Each structure stands twice: as structure tokens, then as C-alpha cells.
Amino acid sequence: xxxxxxxxxxxxxxxxxxxxxxxxxxKDVGEKTRQRVLKRMEELQYKPNLIARALISGRTANxxxxxxxxxxxxxxxxxxxxxxxxxxxxxxxxLASSEDDPxxxxxxxxxxxxxxxxxxxxSSCQRRLEGIFKVGEKQTPILLVDRxxxxxxxxxxxxxxxxxxxxxxLHLLETGRKCIAHIGASHLSTGHERMRGYxxxxxxxxxxxxxxxxxxHERFEETGIEAGRKAIQKLLKLNPRPDAIxxxxxxxxxxxxxxxxxxxxxxxxxxxxxxxxxFRYAQYLRVPLTSVDQSTEQIGRTAGEEVIRxxxxxxxxxxxxxxxxxxxxxxxxxxxx
Amino acid sequence: xxxxxxxxxxxxxxxxxxxxxxxxxxKDVGEKTRQRVLKRMEELQYKPNLIARALISGRTANxxxxxxxxxxxxxxxxxxxxxxxxxxxxxxxxLASSEDDPxxxxxxxxxxxxxxxxxxxxSSCQRRLEGIFKVGEKQTPILLVDRxxxxxxxxxxxxxxxxxxxxxxLHLLETGRKCIAHIGASHLSTGHERMRGYxxxxxxxxxxxxxxxxxxHERFEETGIEAGRKAIQKLLKLNPRPDAIxxxxxxxxxxxxxxxxxxxxxxxxxxxxxxxxxFRYAQYLRVPLTSVDQSTEQIGRTAGEEVIRxxxxxxxxxxxxxxxxxxxxxxxxxxxx
Numbered sequence: 173x174x175x176x177x178x179x180x181x182x183x184x185x186x187x188x189x190x191x192x193x194x195x196x197x198x199k200d201v202g203e204k205t206r207q208r209v210l211k212r213m214e215e216l217q218y219k220p221n222l223i224a225r226a227l228i229s230g231r232t233a234n235x236x237x238x239x240x241x242x243x244x245x246x247x248x249x250x251x252x253x254x255x256x257x258x259x260x261x262x263x264x265x266x267l268a269s270s271e272d273d274p275x276x277x278x279x280x281x282x283x284x285x286x287x288x289x290x291x292x293x294x295s296s297c298q299r300r301l302e303g304i305f306k307v308g309e310k311q312t313p314i315l316l317v318d319r320x321x322x323x324x325x326x327x328x329x330x331x332x333x334x335x336x337x338x339x340x341x342l343h344l345l346e347t348g349r350k351c352i353a354h355i356g357a358s359h360l361s362t363g364h365e366r367m368r369g370y371x372x373x374x375x376x377x378x379x380x381x382x383x384x385x386x387x388x389h390e391r392f393e394e395t396g397i398e399a400g401r402k403a404i405q406k407l408l409k410l411n412p413r414p415d416a417i418x419x420x421x422x423x424x425x426x427x428x429x430x431x432x433x434x435x436x437x438x439x440x441x442x443x444x445x446x447x448x449x450x451f452r453y454a455q456y457l458r459v460p461l462t463s464v465d466q467s468t469e470q471i472g473r474t475a476g477e478e479v480i481r482x483x484x485x486x487x488x489x490x491x492x493x494x495x496x497x498x499x500x501x502x503x504x505x506x507x508x509x
Numbered sequence: 510x511x512x513x514x515x516x517x518x519x520x521x522x523x524x525x526x527x528x529x530x531x532x533x534x535x536k537d538v539g540e541k542t543r544q545r546v547l548k549r550m551e552e553l554q555y556k557p558n559l560i561a562r563a564l565i566s567g568r569t570a571n572x573x574x575x576x577x578x579x580x581x582x583x584x585x586x587x588x589x590x591x592x593x594x595x596x597x598x599x600x601x602x603x604l605a606s607s608e609d610d611p612x613x614x615x616x617x618x619x620x621x622x623x624x625x626x627x628x629x630x631x632s633s634c635q636r637r638l639e640g641i642f643k644v645g646e647k648q649t650p651i652l653l654v655d656r657x658x659x660x661x662x663x664x665x666x667x668x669x670x671x672x673x674x675x676x677x678x679l680h681l682l683e684t685g686r687k688c689i690a691h692i693g694a695s696h697l698s699t700g701h702e703r704m705r706g707y708x709x710x711x712x713x714x715x716x717x718x719x720x721x722x723x724x725x726h727e728r729f730e731e732t733g734i735e736a737g738r739k740a741i742q743k744l745l746k747l748n749p750r751p752d753a754i755x756x757x758x759x760x761x762x763x764x765x766x767x768x769x770x771x772x773x774x775x776x777x778x779x780x781x782x783x784x785x786x787x788f789r790y791a792q793y794l795r796v797p798l799t800s801v802d803q804s805t806e807q808i809g810r811t812a813g814e815e816v817i818r819x820x821x822x823x824x825x826x827x828x829x830x831x832x833x834x835x836x837x838x839x840x841x842x843x844x845x846x
Contacts, residue, residue, distance in 0.1 A: 195623065223705070234603075236625065243585045243789065255606060259617075264624055266571075267604040269592060280596075286599055287533065397793075422621065426793050452580065453790045456734075456763050460795075498618045 176507045180212050198225055198262075219377040233263050235479055236284035237293040237317075240272040244423075245451040247295065249468035250317065250475065254293070257476025263290075263483075268313055270295050285312050293317050299359050313482050317475050320361045326491050327482060331466045331473040332494040333362045337369020339499050340418045340446045340464050345377055347506055349416035349444055352381065355403040355428065358388040366448065370418055385414060396420075400427025408435055415443060416505070422447040422454060429459050429504060448497075455502060462505035463496045517549050535599070562626055570600050572816055573621035574630040577609040581760070582788040584632065586805035587654065587812065588653050591630070594813025600627075600820075609634050622649050625710050628816055630654050636696050655757065657698045662827050664819060666812040668803045669831040670699045674706020676836050677755045677783045677801050682714050684843055686753035686781055692740040692765065694757045695725035701787065702762075707755055718821060722751060733757075737764025753842070757789060759784035759800055766796050766841060781842040785834075792839060799842035803836045 181188040188204060188370075193201045193207040201209075235258055239247040268284060270277035274297055284292060291313045301321040309442045317497040344352050354370050357363030367386065374380045387403045400419060406425070407414055419425040426448030432443050439445055439459045449453070450465035474493055482487065514532075518525040523542060530538045531546040538546075572595055576584040592602045605621060611634055621629060632655040642655035653665040681689050691707050694700025704723065711717045723739045737756060739845070744751055756762040762784030769780050776782055776796045784791070787802035811830055818825065 242589045243582070245580070248580045249586055251604075252606065254668075255579070259620075264603060264605070264620060265599060267588075267592075268601070269589060283601060285594075426790070430793065453763070453794075456795060457766065457790075457793055458795055458797075 180209065180216065184208055184212055184506050204471055234266050234287075234289045235293065236268065236281075236289035237297045238268045238270055238277060238284070239282050240270050240277075240297045242267070242269045244470055246318070246421075246449050246466070250472040253472030254468045254479075255472075257473055258479065261476075261480050263479075270297055274298050282299045290483055291315065293475060294480070295319050296321075297360075313486055314451050315475060315478055315482060317471070318362060320492070322361065322364075323457045326492070327478060328492040329471060329478055329492050330494065331362070331471070331497055333365030334369040334372075336448055336464045336466070336497045337366040337371075337418070338373050340366075340448065341370045341498065342377075343375040343462070343499055343501065344416040344444060344446060344505065345373070346417065347380060347444065350379065350414045351385070351412055351414045352379065352418060353385040353407050353414035354387070354411075355400060355407075355417060355419045355424050356386065356388045363388065363420055366418075366420060381414075384410060389420075396423025397427035397430075400424035400429075401431040402427075404428050404431035404435070406439075409430075413443075417443060417445050419445065419447045422449040422451045422461060425463070425504070426457065429457065429461070431508075433458070440503065440505050440507060446505050450500050454500070457504075459504045460502040462502045463500050465500050467495050467498070471495050480506055517546065518554065521545055559708055571603050571624075571626045572600050572628050572630065573603045573605065573618075573626035574619045575605045575607055575614060575617050575621070577607050577614075577631045579604070579606045581807055582790075583655070583758075583786050583803070587809040590806045590809030591782070591813045591816075592809075594810055595816065597682035598716070598813075598817050600816075607634055608627055611635050627820055628652065629714065630812060630816065632656050633658075634697075641689045651817060652822055653810060654796040654808070655699060657829070659698065659701075663829070664827050665829040666808060666815055666829065668699070668808070668834055669708040670702030671709075673801045673803070673834045674703040674708075675710050675757070676834060677703075677785065678707045678710040679714075680749060680836055680838065681753040681755065681781060681783060681842065682710070682716060684781065687716065688749055688751045689716065689755060690722040690744050690747075690751035691724070692737060692744075692754060692761050693723065693725045693758045695727055698727065700757055703755075703757060718751075721747060726757075729776055733760025734764035734767075737761035737766075737814040740762075741765050741768035741772070745769075745774075750780075754780060754782050756782060756784045759786040759788045759798060762798055762800070762841070763794065764827050766794065766798070770795070777844060783842050787837050789836070794841075796841045800837050802837050804832050804835070808832050 177191050178188050183192045183346050187443040190201060191203060191209055194206050194325040232421050237251060241247060251267060258265050261278055266284060266289060277297055281292065289312065293315045295318040296316065300322055300343045316326050318330045320326060320328045320330065341352060352374065353366060387406060389399045417428055419428055425445050428445050437443055447461050450463040454461040454463050474495065514528050515525050518528045520705040527542060528546055531543050532830065551712060574588060580585060588604060595602050603621060604625060605617040607617055613632055618629065628650045629654045633653065634843045645826065653663050655661060655667045657665045678689060689711065693702060694705045724743060754765055756765055762782050764784050766776050769776050774780055784798050787800040791798040791800050811832065
């Protein structure tokens with residue numbers, strides 16, 4: 173006969189609540205008791221049937237996260253701090269990658285929902301909102317991360333992307349740049365807002381540039397470095413040559429720096445470059461990179477707290493939380509005199 | 510009443526097998542049929558009860574992976590290609606991070622097993638083998654990835670770490686270095702074998718160095734850059750000063766390069782540096798990094814194939830698969846004349 177929780181409790185003279193707490197790795201159980209319970213579980217080869225429990229409660233305690241790229245430092249950092257919050261609340265994170273492919277994203281969403289997740293976090297690569305909601309998953313609550321959709325009343329945690337464009341561009345203007353180009357990302361809310369922040373700031377400061385100084389690309393996550401390289405080849409043909417470039421993200425900026433140096437120009441003397449994301453290696457690059465820090469750790473933590481809130485109260489009103497960005501100035505845009 | 514698979518099949522005049530295939534995202538169903546089935550599922554708000562199915566079959570189709578650090582490029586790359594293979598076989602990957610903490614690792618293993626995984630992949634940070642098997646999970650098959658334990662007859666996929674130490678050291682000897690130091694990782698099979706490959710190669714070439722030229726550190730993944738920096742401070746005090754350093758991994762090498770440059774020395778002219786992992790940004794660093802490429806994509810793919818094999822035949826004999834490393838020479842160890 174299968175060993176039950178209460179058999180273990182009775183054997184040890186503790187309550188079933190205590191045994192259950194040990195099982196869920198709760199910290200409010202003394203270490204000695206924990207060890208006794210674990211020892212007895214092992215002796216009896218107890219295997220808790222969380223699958224059966226999920227069937228009865230309709231909840232799996234699993235939360236899904238779909239990101240465009242597991243290798244992109246941004247999503248790794250968000251997943252890490254998000255996972256830490258969920259762990260504190262006895263929930264597991266199931267990760268999936270869409271490889272920046274809208275169709276694969278739909279499949280992954282469907283797979284996660286079919287397997288049973290109580291909530292789904294999505295950094296979507298869909299071009300349109302309808303893409304996400306195509307597959308009948310309306311019953312599962314969704315929290316959008318990093319990217320949202322225009323006019324959507326959704327649960328969202330991400331950056332203030334308009335402000336990212338604003339502070340990057342303002343910094344370049346303040347350090348004396350006159351002709352600031354932008355390598356951006358089309359079809360993404362992040363890309364659209366960063367571009368708007370950039371354009372608005374140029375306009376307010378009477379520093380607008382012709383349209384050909386703004387290059388918008390698709391599918392940035394995977395191919396960011398290559399996209400940065402290619403954009404530079406186009407920008408260097410313009411007259412006048414831009415003296416600064418605000419790049420959609422750090423990978424694009426890495427490619428941009430490489431291509432500028434290969435063309436025999438200097439960074440930042442000839443062309444200043446600013447990225448976004450302040451990724452782990454920004455300061456160790458050939459030219460240390462000025463970047464807008466998005467506080468990815470805080471984005472992940474906030475997303476985790478929102479997950480807990482939504483699971484506790486699925487009927488609560490949608491909430492959009494924007495995390496404040498900060499500029500980190502390094503050599504790629506500024507050299508001490 | 511709940512909608513059943515066969516209701517959908519009957520409505521559309523197709524077999525239940527076909528509907529089931531669409532549900533599992535199988536590719537051997539025509540696109541037109543797929544769309545019809547999906548449309549009908551949506552109309553009927555069909556929600557497949559994979560949880561119930563798991564309860565009946567005893568299998569969840571979930572596979573767990575515990576890594577020491579989600580942010581470390583090595584584990585991100587392995588998870589990515591592993592996930593792709595599992596997806597092809599209708600299996601989901603549940604990721605967990607131990608944050609390089611043996612106790613947290615045990616908790617994560619227990620949580621995954623309690624939630625129901627058919628197999629567990631572990632890149633363990635335990636100091637001893639017993640740590641892994643403490644919590645009664647003997648019934649779940651385990652595949653070790655990247656790190657194994659001495660004398661263990663386990664399923665394992667990783668690098669030939671002895672050879673990593675060998676080719677890195679041989680390269681430094683061949684480029685004329687006389688006094689080669691090592692910054693290594695203690696308590697890990699990878700660190701132990703890389704160090705052995707290094708020492709053996711020095712011995713065979715009559716180039717052994719005193720013991721103080723070998724610095725072994727714990728907990729490398731998270732603090733790699735800092736560990737590299739600190740080790741350099743010790744190594745620069747030695748007489749004679751080392752003219753080359755083989756670093757356990759790329760992050761350590763990044764910290765080492767920074768510290769050497771800060772001390773006013775040149776890389777590679779004064780001190781050559783070789784890392785391991787050939788991470789995504791190796792070529793974009795201040796000094797482009799020579800590194801041993803572990804073919805992480807192949808490690809992940811092979812691990813995925815091993816998972817499928819073990820699930821198909823749990824009684825099969827243990828197998829250890831070592832992936833061949835390759836050296837990528839860049840400026841940190843060699844400058845064209």
C-alpha cells in the first residue's frame with residue numbers, strides 16, 4: 173500500500189502539517205525535525221503525489237515563461253530573479269524559448285498550457301496581439317514581460333522604454349553630438365518606444381536628423397551583433413557621417429563598435445555609441461560600452477511578485493508596472509579629458 | 510460535460526490519432542487538417558487533461574535540468590540545444606538553478622521530483638556524490654551534465670576535460686612560454702581534470718612549475734571574474750613572474766586580463782592568457798580571448814539524445830559521452846608578427 177503523509181507523521185509523533193511543510197521545503201520547520209522527516213520519507217520510499225494533488229486542486233504550482241532567446245543576457249537575468257521569487261512561494265518555473273519565431277512561440281504557449289501551468293509569463297515576438305491568443309488559452313492568466321502591445325489592457329512588467337530613448341539621446345546631445353543616428357527594432361513595443369523617446373528628444377532640442385539616419389530592423393535578439401555591423405555599413409555612407417549612434421540593445425552596440433573600428437574610425441572620438449541593457453560584459457569590451465541599465469534583476473523580481481498577486485486574486489484589475497532605467501556612462505560615449 | 514478528443518475527431522471526420530497528433534504538435538499532420546482541428550478545439554474550448562494523463566501513465570513528459578547558474582553562458586547554451594531536442598520529442602524542459610549552493614541544489618532536485626519529472630539532468634555543485642542521492646530520488650533516472658564524480662558509473666555527457674587542460678597548455682608551450690600558471694576550480698570534476706591535463710602536459714615537456722603557481726578556487730560560476738582578478742594579484746607577486754596563465758573558464762580569464770592590464774602589463778606580450786568555454790563575447794573583449802571551445806551546442810544536443818534513449822530504455826547500461834574540445838586562438842595568447 174502506498175505510504176501516506178499521515179503515516180510518516182504518526183511514526184514520528186509530529187503533525188501532518190509539519191510533514192507537509194518539510195515536503196514543500198518551507199523554512200519554518202526546525203532543522204532537526206526536517207532531518208527526521210526526510211530520513212523517515214527515505215526509509216519508507218515516500219513519493220508525494222503532487223500530480224494527483226494538481227488534478228484535484230486544478231492547480232499545478234507551475235508557472236511558465238516563454239522568452240525569445242535563452243542566451244540573451246536580459247532574459248537570463250530576468251528568469252533568474254523571477255525564479256528566486258517563485259521558489260520562495262513554492263512554485264516552479266518552466267522555461268521555454270520561442271527562438272524569436274512567432275509560430276514556434278504559439279506552439280510553446282500551447283504546449284505549456286496543455287501541460288498545466290497556473291500562469292504564463294510571455295516576452296512575445298508576435299507582430300500582433302492576436303497571435304498570442306490564437307490557441308484557446310484564454311482561461312490561463314497571462315503576464316507580459318519586457319514587451320507589450322499598443323492599447324492593450326494587460327498585466328505587464330517591463331522598462332519605461334520611452335525614457336530609455338530619452339536618456340540615451342540626451343546624454344549624447346549633452347556631450348556635444350550634433351548628428352545622432354539610431355539602430356532600432358521594428359515590430360516590438362520596446363523598439364517602438366525607444367525610437368519615440370529618441371525622436372522626441374531630438375525634436376525638443378532642435379536636433380532632428382533625416383529619416384535615413386534611423387534604421388529599424390526585425391528579429392534583434394539572436395542576430396543583434398550582425399544587425400549592428402550591417403547597419404554601420406549603411407550609416408557610414410551617409411553625408412554628413414553620424415557622430416553618435418543610439419543602439420536598440422547592447423548586442424547591436426557590440427556589432428556597431430566592431431564595424432566602426434574596422435572602418436578605421438575611433439569610438440568615441442569619431443562616433444560615440446550607446447547601447448541598452450547594461451549586460452554583464454559591457455565594461456569588458458574592446459571599448460567599454462555606455463549603456464542604459466534596465467535593472468533586469470528588479471524587473472524579474474517585480475514580475476515574480478505580480479505572479480503571486482495574480483494567483484492569489486485572479487479577478488484583480490490589470491496592472492502595468494514600468495521599471496525606471498538609468499544611464500551607465502563608459503568610454504564608448506565619453507572620455508575623461 | 511467535458512469535451513473529449515473523440516468528440517472533435519467525430520465532428521471533423523478524422524481519427525482520434527490525428528487529433529492527438531495535432532495536440533502534441535507533431536509534424537506528420539497536414540497544415541490544413543491541423544488548422545481545422547485547432548479551430549474546432551477553440552470553438553469547443555477543449556482543454557486536454559495532460560495532468561490526468563500523467564497520473565494514469567505515471568509519466569509527465571517533463572524533464573528537469575538543474576544548473577549552477579542560469580546566467581553562465583555555458584549553461585544557457587546547453588539548455589538551449591537540449592531544449593530543442595526535447596521539443597522535437599514532445600517533452601518539456603523544466604529549468605532550475607542551484608545558485609552554486611549544494612543545499613539549494615538538493616532542495617531544487619527534491620522539488621522537481623515531487624512535481625513529477627520523468628528524468629533529471631544535473632550539473633551538480635555537490636562536493637560529494639552522496640549529496641545528490643540524499644533525498645530518496647533513486648527511482649528517477651539521472652543524467653549528469655558537464656560535471657561528474659570520480660569512480661561513478663553514471664550516465665554522463667560533458668567535455669573531455671583532461672584534453673582541455675592539455676591543448677591549452679600545449680598551445681602556450683608551443684608559443685614559447687616558459688612559466689605557465691593555472692587558475693583552477695577545486696571540488697569539481699571539470700576543474701580537477703583540467704588541472705590534471707595542465708600538470709601532465711607540463712611534466713611531459715619538462716616545464717613543471719612550483720605549487721604556488723597553481724591557484725584552485727571554489728564556486729567559480731558566479732564569481733568567476735572576481736576570482737580571476739584576485740588570483741592575478743597573488744600570481745604577480747611570484748618570482749619569476751608567470752608569462753602565461755591557463756584559466757579554468759572564460760569568466761576567470763576576463764577577470765585575469767583586466768587585472769593584468771590594470772597592473773600596467775601587456776596581454777599577451779608580458780602574460781598570455783587562455784580561457785575555456787569560448788563564450789559568445791570572447792572575440793569582442795578588450796583583448797580578444799584565446800579559449801577552448803567545448804562545443805556546448807553539441808553537448809546539449811547529445812544530452813537531449815541521451816534523455817530520449819534513457820526514457821525509451823531505462824534499464825540500459827550507463828553511458829558516458831565525452832565531447833571533443835577545440836582550441837580557438839585569438840590575441841590574448843598570440844599576436845601575428
